[in-house]
Amino acid sequence: MGVRSGLLVKTPLEPWIYNKISGRVGMAGQITRQMIESYQLHHLKTTLALAAERSPYYRRLLTGLALDKIGSLKDLRNIPFTTAADIKANSMGMLCVSQSEISRVVTLSSSGTTGRPKRVFFTTTDQELTRDFFRCGMSTLVQPGDRVLILLPGKAPGGVGRLLAEGLQRMGVHAVPHGIVQDVRKTLEVMERERINALVGIPTQVLALARYGPPAQNNYGLSVKNMLLSTDYLPRAIIAAIEKAWNCRVYNHYGMTEMGLGGGIECQARSGLHLREADLYFEIINPDSGENLPDGEEGELVFTTLTRQGMPLIRYRTGDLASFIPNPCSCGTVLKRLTRVKDRIEGRVPLGGGGYLSMSMLDEALFAVDGVINFKAAIAAANGPDRLSIEVQLADWAGREVLDQISKSILSISEIAKNVHQGYLTLAPVQVDRSAVLWPPTKRCIQEPSLT
Template sequence: MLTKTPLDPWIYSKISGRVGMAGRLTRMMIESYQLHQLKATLALAAEKSPFYRRLLAGLALDKIGSLKDLRNIPFTTAADIKANSMGMLCVSQSEINRVVTLSSTGTTGRPKRVFFTTTDQELTRDFFRCGMSTLVQPGDRVLILLPGEVPGSVGHLLAEGLQRMGVHAVPHGIVQDARKTLEVMEREGINALVGIPTQVLALARFGPPGQNNYGLNVKNMLLSTDNLPRAIIAAIEKAWKCRVYNHYGMTEMGLGGGIECRARTGLHLREADLYFEIINPDSGENLPDGEEGELVFTTLTRQGMPLIRYRTGDLASFIPGPCPCGTVLKRLTRVRDRIRGRVPLGGGGYLSMSMLDEALFAVDGVINFKAAIGAALGPDRLSIEVQLAHWAGREVLDLISKSILSISVIVKNVHQGYLTLAPIQVDRSAALWPPAKRYIQAGDGCVPRTHF
């Protein structure tokens, strides 16, 4: 019998206000609570924030009688945060405890600034405590491979959440030298970790296959990102004989969004703090469960800077039917691609980073790669630079080439003369590349296409 996600009793307790009391959560309970919180959030935003007062002007907020009525409320976007972050505040600046500045991946535009009060941060800490209890228990020793030096940063809040449940948190930060991090794991007796997929892959592939014993005490880990390739999960689980869980979240969500339960068949979401929708990115219409579209969320409990129908730019779908763990909470598919991350090819079809991820990370010895595509003249050219484990030989390059040519849209476009493949570049430096949003970049000398 599978253990039910710990989010279920946690959300029951938050909704019912009966802390620590067991009870049966129902969809009706969740939805009536969400409607109540949505109306409170809209009222707060319209009253306190100049940006939302303009956005919501003329809308009959008091007529909202069901979650469906939210469909009449306009969306907000990353561009709104860039242009109006101060105007979105619903508290005075003195009540803001943490500001996160997110630099833009594009070439233009201001950074995004996201504001949190002390209460907002407590909600995140509490979610981390609850979510992590899926995979760790009191007495475990968890290495945190996320930025965590500054109070309020993701690693710091996670460490605080873990300490509350009697788990020993070992803050580490981003991995730069795999050997040093593996030595820390050995010295600290680490048996669980939280990190970024490519970074943990570099640890798991540090030694040749079958000879990397450093991580063998790790039983469970949580990997968090926009895409967690199946090939990375398989490689890590094989090397370390552990279980990999997926978390999805973004700063705008209050860092945490959803986490897999022990069934690992989709992400359960923070439904007491966030209301999620899936929309058709072109029409803005809501899509039924099972159909992939853009993930949109509304904060239900955020005080400092509520976000209303915020378009994440990420693609996902709700999984129809109940989870094997027995909860009534929804399940979201893994988020693999961003809408703007799909590059159309001249001969038809599109290429995305997640397709390349599955092909390249399946090759043992690959620890990271960058991809660029574009053409100043003539057919598109796909360039790939890989970072290889120190033990990987030239034969790995042949395997990579073969693996790239297993992607049908690439084969089709190469055969039709719309795509060429540049020789693979190799970086063998021991220092890991700093983690960054991974997407297909515009090739040298190319005009970035609209979707970049």
């Protein structure tokens, strides 16, 4: 087990990163920021050289830049960004290996209506780094002998669920790959039958499990101790609801396919994400000017891969908003801490009477209502005030009183109340979907159908 600082175990990512940097299995505490940063600088230069030599896309982009003059991490700021649109248009041109060396291609269909899908390529070595990150990260919350249900897609070789299961098996944890939840009752039966005591899933899916029975009724006599919820944004209201229903601890993982699936995970302090700093170099930038922001200021998260072979990404703009937390984590690590990602830049919808509405505001208000398991939101501009429509998916037992609470909760968002009061916004009656099949998890955002 890791080194204790007070009552908290230090993040296992620290000795893991120390080991990757030094090549030695060492005690936590021997690592310094300076060691991490000189390792990152070395690998940044290697990545830039690899991309300039092997990738036709990056060769063009990096031509004329004095890559050999890069002497500090700050010098990276002179290198252009890579965007999601760049990947869509040039994914093949970003490859640094021959196609025969690619073992996994992930195709991400865009949520919008236009454009090509994003394709991200990985070699066997790239995938092994992810498996190893999952093994290390999961040791924050599970131990040998635990029985972990994996409610993630990708049970096939190379898929996220499979890589996680393989990582867990390496540490003597019994992994039960399940896939996405469709029928809540059936999944709860699997949990009971398999004597599951930890799980990894997507927030709204696990919320649906936790809210299957009426409040205060114990679901199936489960004894889940710890769980990891993996997503771009994890609402506090969902954490509170699940922890209350199951008397367990919720940890947050943040990652995206472009990062190699894994990006960062909370330690036992659960107050910010520690990052996969040996494989990824993170920056926070002002999304408008592109300038780097100091720790503590919120901006767009940007990362550069340090060890990726198949398709390195240089200064990739995630579109996610977060900040680095300036003061050290109470677990005592020297690793950086990222706030939970709050919103997508494109996910903030401006309101006519001032301010904006985002999915995270709606999430906190609506998921706080017991009985809500998911919802969709849309804002349409007609020839008058904007109209906000919300469709909710409710637990079976939820009655009329839950709908009343939802309406109150929507108006508890001050931006909504103000705009409704001033006549800039109207609220459509809340629609309810009571189908037994859960909505498939997708990137959650406010739809803007007729804002053209």
